[in-house]
Structure formats: structure tokens, C-alpha cells
Amino acid sequence: MNTRLHPTIDHVTRRIIERSAGPRAAYLATVAQQRTSGPQRAGMGCANMAHTTAALPANDKLKIHAERTPHVGIVTAYNDMLSAHQPYETYPEFIRDHARTLGATAQVAGGVPAMCDGITQGAAGMELSLFSRDVIALSTAVALSHNVFDAALFLGICDKIVPGLFMGATQYGHLSAAFVPAGPMTTGLSNDAKAKVRQQYAQGLVGRDALLESEAQAYHSPGTCTFYGTANSNQMLMEIMGLHLPGSSFVNPGTPLRDALTREAVRRAVMNTGRTGGEAICLADIVSEKSIVNAIIGLVATGGSTNHTIHLVAMARSAGVLIDWDDFAELSAVVPLLARVYPNGSADVNHFHAAGGMGYLMQELLGAGLLHGDVTTVMGQGLATYTQEPWLDGNTLAWRPLPQQSGDTSVLRPVSEPFSPDGGLRLLRGNLGRSVVKVSAVKPEHRVVRAQAVVVSDQQDLLSLFNAGQLEKDVIAVVRYQGPRANGMPELHKLTPPLAVLQDKGFKVALVTDGRMSGASGKVPAAIHISPEALADGPIARVMDGDWITLDCERGVLELEVDAATLAARTAKHPDLRHNAHGTGRELFGLFRSHASTAESGASPLFGDRP
Structure with missing residues (x-):
């Protein structure tokens, strides 16, 4: 699109580029070195290669030993305690099977922990929550450290999981990569009704049985919780940064379209290796100062989670990009609020998606000069594809233009009629x-x-x-x-x-x-x-x-x-505060607490600066 970029967005982006010059150059130099050397399969010792392929089917072994086709690593946050991650149970075999149809191979490189803040709220386990992000980053690095992959697929949804996967993935920025969502659960009890029962319980007007029944009706099936908290803010960020396929973030689990999008994510990851005739696109090509700015814009335009004033800072730093709260505030002042999704409204993410979702949001932002369109994505160059919606033409996945009007202006509005002139x-x-x-x-x-x-x-x-x-x-x-x-x-x-x-x-x-x-x-x-x-x-x-x-x-x-x-x-x-250091595994996290940076620099012992 040729729309002129808003001057504040241009100014903030230039400031971030200047501020980040040193660490960004160092990061890209490391990526370039890794990209040149490539995976170590070609130079592996025979015993090392045998360990790599020992458990694989014979045909997969032959392909990997011949070094002629791309090999995809899967990093998964599957467990069936988190409803959002339960659908990932079947993804590895699904991905392996589809990779074979493309002439490629795939392995689960490793798993990462995934805890639920909704379960640990108010309990000691919640004190492990923030630093679980950094553990996930470390676990992602361990998973990919075997250095036998040409591409990576990251399976994660919830609060600390996507930021942690992202922080680990950037250390392998030379790989072709995509983040693969699983989608939200279908709509249950309305968010307004759920909030009302919670307040009644706080006042002693209803008992635990009524509260539990209300919560169980709201959180009722596999899939991501449907309110617009950190988990769904994560999905928005991955899509607006070009790390998801267009329109894939909020498609429900277990549907034909969800399966088709997962197959296409595998195809894109394989194609983006550049080894099957496509253009080589690595993760570091996608993650840039501009894509980080787009992420902040998406956050404020949708009223997303405040947790990302911490997480997004740490995520950016992992790729050598330095952002701070001044950047958030200045962008929020010029980017209008276009979405009302609970807790900022009564609708849930299914309503948001039905009203036009991410495609309509980006269409409006790009048309108003409020988003960098000249970025690289898993789809290639530019965000134009992301203003379309996926659909099944028979059994074939395709993208088509979105309507020019929102499907529900109580949930999603154009830039010309925002809910608020700023992001809030x-x-x-x-x-x-x-x-x-x-x-x-x-x-x-x-x-x-x-x-x-x-x-x-x-x-x-x-x-x-x-x-x-x-x-x-x-x-x-x-x-x-x-x-x-x-x-x-x-x-x-x-x-x-x-x-x-x-x-x-x-x-x-x-x-x-x-x-x-x-x-x-x-x-x-x-x-x-x-x-x-x-x-x-x-x-x-x-x-x-x-x-x-x-x-x-x-x-x-x-x-x-x-x-x-x-x-x-x-x-x-x-x-x-000695009680904070004991029980529920808190003893193991003393090093993280003592080396954590300030919240504004990401609250991270890995990528933040000490105060």
C-alpha cells in the first residue's frame, strides 16, 4: 500500500532503530554466521547421525542421511492440563505426515513447560509463572541445539509460552520458522455473566458451587480461553508480526479449516528454507524493528494485555531490538482503539474473529498509515496478504478479500469510527x-x-x-x-x-x-x-x-x-520475604529472582539490563 506512514510511527521506529543499532548489528552478525554454516548434518560424524535418526522410519532415515530434503524441528508446549494446548497432542504426527507429502521430514526437537496462570492465581505456583517464560526460552534453545534442522515450527499459545518460545527461537534466527496456533474454544457462558458471578462471590452473595458452575460453563472445552487476555494477545502479536499464517489465530480447534492452516504452516516452513525452489526466508528476516513496532500497534489498537509491556520488551531484546514504555505510550497516543473484546467489552475472540478479526484490523491500520506494510512475513514480502481471510474452496485452502465493513461495529470498528481515538x-x-x-x-x-x-x-x-x-x-x-x-x-x-x-x-x-x-x-x-x-x-x-x-x-x-x-x-x-523462596519449586528460581531486570526492561534474567 502507498498510504503515507503516520509521522509519530515513523519517528518512534527511527528512534528504536537508532537506539538498537549496536545490539541489533551484533544479533544479525550471529545470525549471518549461523546461516552460512547451516545445519551440521552434512559434517556430522556417523555415530552422531545415527543418534539423530535412530527412532525414525526407514524412509525418513534415508532422506536425512542423503541430505537432499529439508528437515523440520517441532518445539511443542503440549500438555493436556491447559485447554489451549490439549489440541497439540496430535500435531506432531500430523506435521510429520504432511512433511512427507512435501518430500521433507520432521521430528519433535523438544518440549517446553507450559503452566496456566488461571490455575495458579493467588497460589504459590504463580510465583514461578513469569520466570517460566525464561525457562521456556532456555528449553527452546536446548531443543534446537542439536543443529540438525533447516526449519522449526513452534507450538504454543498461552501467557508465558509464546514469549518464551519466541525468545528461544530468535537465537536460531537463521532457520525458516513459523508459529502454529491451535485456536480458541467455542463460546461458552458470556464474559459479563462470569464477571457478575465473581463479584457476587466476592460479596458473599453466592457460594462456591455457583461460582464453580459459572467458571466451568465459561472454560468448557479444548482450545484457548475466549477472553482477550495475554494468551489471545499472543496470537494477535504473532499474526501481526507475520509469524502466523494470515487469519489463522482464531480458527477453532478440530475444524477442517484449522487442519488446512496447519498443513499450510508446514508447507511454508519447508518452502521458506529455500531448498525446494522457494525464496529463503529465515526468522531474523521477519523479526525486525518494524515488525516489533507493528506488534505494539496491534496491542494498543486491540486493547491487549498489559503483560506485554513486559513480555514484548524481553522478546524484542532477544533479537537485539531495544524498546521501552515511552515507545508504547507514544504509539498508543496516535493509534485508535478499534476492538472491544472482554475485558474491554462484552464480546469474546470468537465474536472478534467473526466480525472481521485480524484481517479487518490490519486492513484498517494499513489503510490509515498506522502500520508498517513493508515487512517480511512467513508468506513473503509485505502485509497485503494479511488483509484477507482464509477459507476452504472444496478441500483447497485459499485466501479471499474481506468485506470493507466490519461485521459487528460493537466489536470491531474502522479507523474512521474508533471506540477511542487512542489505544488506552x-x-x-x-x-x-x-x-x-x-x-x-x-x-x-x-x-x-x-x-x-x-x-x-x-x-x-x-x-x-x-x-x-x-x-x-x-x-x-x-x-x-x-x-x-x-x-x-x-x-x-x-x-x-x-x-x-x-x-x-x-x-x-x-x-x-x-x-x-x-x-x-x-x-x-x-x-x-x-x-x-x-x-x-x-x-x-x-x-x-x-x-x-x-x-x-x-x-x-x-x-x-x-x-x-x-x-x-x-x-x-x-x-x-524468606517465605517467597521456599516451597512449590521456588527454591530453584532464586538465581532468576536475584538477576531479574526491571519490569520496563523485560523483567528477565536473560535479556534485561540490571537496574
Whole structure:
């Protein structure tokens, strides 16, 4: 498309390119060296090759030994505890069979762990969640370290899994690669109805049986949870970056179209090796400064998960691209909100997909000069193909133009009639540090809160105060010592229902924390990811009960109303956090906690900078 790029997007992209010049050049040099040397199969010792192919069928062995056809490695996050990943159980054989029809071969290179934040919310296991991303990155690198593959397919969906797979995959950026989704479960109990029961349970109006029945009706079958949290934000990111096939992110599991898209992903990975007559396209060709900017644009245009103000930073750094929260905020200021998907609306991702989905979204953004179209994707050059939708012409997969109008403007709108003129992701600055807030689901009348602080160092303490009726007032809840160094930065999703109850009663309510909220954070303003965190002697460690705080989402201000001299004179008294280091495997993650970077640099012990 010839539409002129928006000047702010051009400016931010140029700034990122300049900022990243050194690390990006070093990354690309490593990729070039690996690309030149290629897989080691040709020079392998006979014993090494025998180990590689020992368990394979005879015909596959012959092909690999002859070194004439592409060999595809599969890195899978399959387990059947996560509904989103359960469909992957049958993918390896499906992929192997289809690779053979293409004259290629495929093996499962390795598996990576996949944990569910929905299961571990509020429990000790959640303190392993963020760093599971870095474990997945390490596991991906181990899986591909045998260096016998020409291409790789990455099977993953949920919160930390896709970022971790991505971070590991970039270390093998010389390979042809594609990410392969499995799709969302069909629509169950509406998100509004589910949220209502959660709030009723928080108030003691219904019991556990009613709550469990409600949740089971919402999360009811194989496939990704249908709300627009981090898992589905992951899928959006992979598609808008060109690492998924066009229109493939939100096709339900177990359907003929889903199977056809998976077969095509295998074909593309094989073709992009350049060994079967196609153009050679490697992962590092696709992942660039422009594709990272496109990812941020997609995030803010859809009201995606705030977790990606951490994950996307770490993902970009793994490919030598340096981004920060200023980039998110400046892009959010000029990119309109085009989607309303729960928790930013009542619809789920199935409704979003039916209304036009990713194809319509990118069509609108490209047409308005709000997206880089001149990028490389698994389909080749440019994003034009991504403005089409996949369909089955008989048994043949094809792409066709989308309608020029949204199928449902209550879910998905054109740039000319957005839900909001900006993306709703704001950077907050002040004497408490830097943090982010997502306001796309926060009503305008709730976006400015001035109230006295109630300070706790554990989310359970705040829940206890709520249950005791001690929060029936205007309040800013300060929940600290929840950063990556303190306890692995668990999500504080359990705080959403009680704070929403207080807001519904007419109180001015907000949350201030150095921790994370769920990808489903919603209608209560929440200043999250405060950097520096309390354990790193950030100012949040010196807030006291009763201090006045102003949280102003409109002006981008988070201010503790204490003069600088008084604040400096206060001594932070860190609580005893030794319990965070024991039980549920937390002993194993001490190295990760002690070497974690700030949230703004990705909260990673692998690719972040120490504060």
C-alpha cells in the first residue's frame, strides 16, 4: 500500500532503530554466521547421525542421511492440563505426515513447560509463572541445539509460552520458522455473566458451587480461553508480526479449516528454507524493528494485555531490538482503539474473529498509515496478504478479500469510527517511579483518583481488609513487594473483583503496585509494574498508610503527595520475604529472582539490563 506512514510511527521506529543499532548489528552478525554454516548434518560424524535418526522410519532415515530434503524441528508446549494446548497432542504426527507429502521430514526437537496462570492465581505456583517464560526460552534453545534442522515450527499459545518460545527461537534466527496456533474454544457462558458471578462471590452473595458452575460453563472445552487476555494477545502479536499464517489465530480447534492452516504452516516452513525452489526466508528476516513496532500497534489498537509491556520488551531484546514504555505510550497516543473484546467489552475472540478479526484490523491500520506494510512475513514480502481471510474452496485452502465493513461495529470498528481515538495504554510518571496503566476498559469518570493509601505487602492482606469491611471508602490500594526480585512478580488477578465491588458502590478506587495484573485487568484503574520495585528500594517502599496519592490517567501522573525531603528521610523497612523462596519449586528460581531486570526492561534474567 502507498498510504503515507503516520509521522509519530515513523519517528518512534527511527528512534528504536537508532537506539538498537549496536545490539541489533551484533544479533544479525550471529545470525549471518549461523546461516552460512547451516545445519551440521552434512559434517556430522556417523555415530552422531545415527543418534539423530535412530527412532525414525526407514524412509525418513534415508532422506536425512542423503541430505537432499529439508528437515523440520517441532518445539511443542503440549500438555493436556491447559485447554489451549490439549489440541497439540496430535500435531506432531500430523506435521510429520504432511512433511512427507512435501518430500521433507520432521521430528519433535523438544518440549517446553507450559503452566496456566488461571490455575495458579493467588497460589504459590504463580510465583514461578513469569520466570517460566525464561525457562521456556532456555528449553527452546536446548531443543534446537542439536543443529540438525533447516526449519522449526513452534507450538504454543498461552501467557508465558509464546514469549518464551519466541525468545528461544530468535537465537536460531537463521532457520525458516513459523508459529502454529491451535485456536480458541467455542463460546461458552458470556464474559459479563462470569464477571457478575465473581463479584457476587466476592460479596458473599453466592457460594462456591455457583461460582464453580459459572467458571466451568465459561472454560468448557479444548482450545484457548475466549477472553482477550495475554494468551489471545499472543496470537494477535504473532499474526501481526507475520509469524502466523494470515487469519489463522482464531480458527477453532478440530475444524477442517484449522487442519488446512496447519498443513499450510508446514508447507511454508519447508518452502521458506529455500531448498525446494522457494525464496529463503529465515526468522531474523521477519523479526525486525518494524515488525516489533507493528506488534505494539496491534496491542494498543486491540486493547491487549498489559503483560506485554513486559513480555514484548524481553522478546524484542532477544533479537537485539531495544524498546521501552515511552515507545508504547507514544504509539498508543496516535493509534485508535478499534476492538472491544472482554475485558474491554462484552464480546469474546470468537465474536472478534467473526466480525472481521485480524484481517479487518490490519486492513484498517494499513489503510490509515498506522502500520508498517513493508515487512517480511512467513508468506513473503509485505502485509497485503494479511488483509484477507482464509477459507476452504472444496478441500483447497485459499485466501479471499474481506468485506470493507466490519461485521459487528460493537466489536470491531474502522479507523474512521474508533471506540477511542487512542489505544488506552498510558505511561505514568511521578515521584513513585514509572508505571503503566490500561484505561481502555476504565470509564472516563474513574480515570482520576485522589485518595489515601492503604498499604500491604501481600494481596491476601488486602483481601482480608476487604472482607472485614475496612475498605469501604475512597482508597488507593498500594500492594508492594510484588516485583520480579521480591517474589517473581505474580499476577494479582484476585484483587479485581473486590476492587470492582468498591467502585460499583461509588467509591474512588485504584490500585498501585510493583506487581502485575492479569491480562484480563479491567475497569478499575491500576498503576502496575512500578519501576523500580520496592525490593530495589523504589519509592513505593516508603509509602505509608494514610498518605495521599494522585493517580491521573489523563495527564499520565502518579504522585505521592509527600514533599521530597520527608520522603527521602523515610527508611524503607523491607518485610521478611524468606517465605517467597521456599516451597512449590521456588527454591530453584532464586538465581532468576536475584538477576531479574526491571519490569520496563523485560523483567528477565536473560535479556534485561540490571537496574
